[in-house]
Amino acid sequence: MPNEVHAPPGVSYVIPVLNEVAYIETAVRTVLEQDYSGPTELILALGPSTDGTTELVQRLAAEDDRIIVVFNPATDIPVGLNVAIRASRHPVIVRVDAHSELDPTYTRRAVETLTRTGAANVGGVMQARGKTPFQSAVARAYNSRFGLGGGSYHGGAEEGPAESAYLGVLRRDVLDEVNLFDESVRRGEDWELNLRIRNAGHSVWFDPSLEVTYWPRESWSKLVRQFAATGIWRGELVRRYPGHNPWRFFAPPLLVANVALTILILVLQLTGVLRGWPSVVLSLVYLGPAAYAVLLLLLCFSRAGGPGWSDRWRFFLVLPTMHLSWGVGFIVGVVRGARDTVDTSRTGI
Numbered sequence: 402m403p404n405e406v407h408a409p410p411g412v413s414y415v416i417p418v419l420n421e422v423a424y425i426e427t428a429v430r431t432v433l434e435q436d437y438s439g440p441t442e443l444i445l446a447l448g449p450s451t452d453g454t455t456e457l458v459q460r461l462a463a464e465d466d467r468i469i470v471v472f473n474p475a476t477d478i479p480v481g482l483n484v485a486i487r488a489s490r491h492p493v494i495v496r497v498d499a500h501s502e503l504d505p506t507y508t509r510r511a512v513e514t515l516t517r518t519g520a521a522n523v524g525g526v527m528q529a530r531g532k533t534p535f536q537s538a539v540a541r542a543y544n545s546r547f548g549l550g551g552g553s554y555h556g557g558a559e560e561g562p563a564e565s566a567y568l569g570v571l572r573r574d575v576l577d578e579v580n581l582f583d584e585s586v587r588r589g590e591d592w593e594l595n596l597r598i599r600n601a602g603h604s605v606w607f608d609p610s611l612e613v614t615y616w617p618r619e620s621w622s623k624l625v626r627q628f629a630a631t632g633i634w635r636g637e638l639v640r641r642y643p644g645h646n647p648w649r650f651f652a653p654p655l656l657v658a659n660v661a662l663t664i665l666i667l668v669l670q671l672t673g674v675l676r677g678w679p680s681v682v683l684s685l686v687y688l689g690p691a692a693y694a695v696l697l698l699l700l701c702f703s704r705a706g707g708p709g710w711s712d713r714w715r716f717f718l719v720l721p722t723m724h725l726s727w728g729v730g731f732i733v734g735v736v737r738g739a740r741d742t743v744d745t746s747r748t749g750i
Contacts, residue, residue: 445469523607582594
């Protein structure tokens, strides 16, 4: 029929939750306040939390019948996501992170893009923000192309087909077709899922008009543990899917290898083991770390105005922390595989 108006599809929001007492209530509120006219539900996959998250989630569920709580005895994100998806009722799945906040129009615009493009998964821009000086420095690194390697959803890009999507607004039938998330992949599960979606003949779509606020880790130790675990699992994915990983994932491990080789050459030179022309030629290895240090200095300190000096120094330290932690993890993952590696920055261990 001409001028026929179709009702918007039902949407199921899914959030894996573990030790997120400081963030989950705000994440839930931004979901419940979405400007979307179709039927909705919010499914929280609650892991064995130890910080009061369980009690908070139960209170939130008692206050709003749109919230459904399912229990995830594992701590792994893909397991929690699958538990929530299997409990969902609607044809559109919106993945939400406990550390994220959705713009009120996010769902409506994402579903419109999903319909317009025919894509299986639509994602937008991760806009990291911080509440403390350290978290703000990490957020600045997240938002920098130099920080996380230039993925479209970190720095923004033209609308169009994408390799992966941040969080994602997905068609449930396609998720069922590719057998949901791979529960053996504890980190990088979104990239792995999107690879299978694309291999099945569907498209993943990036829409820069969609923006999600993300709150990074709040301390040095959590940041190191998060990036080391993520690097290990990226190494595992390289083992599983050789030839499918973009070049940017190899930059941090190459930096780590270059730094390690530089230290070795320096020790051999200082102890007199390495001399003469071999020493001169091998000194070229210093150029890599030197170039990286110069690039860091230019990126952090060359701009007039902007953040104060303490913030610039903090940013200067955060960037190599992320790169080196991720790079060391990647090498470990490639050499021995991820095995049972978990992100302990989530578990409270």
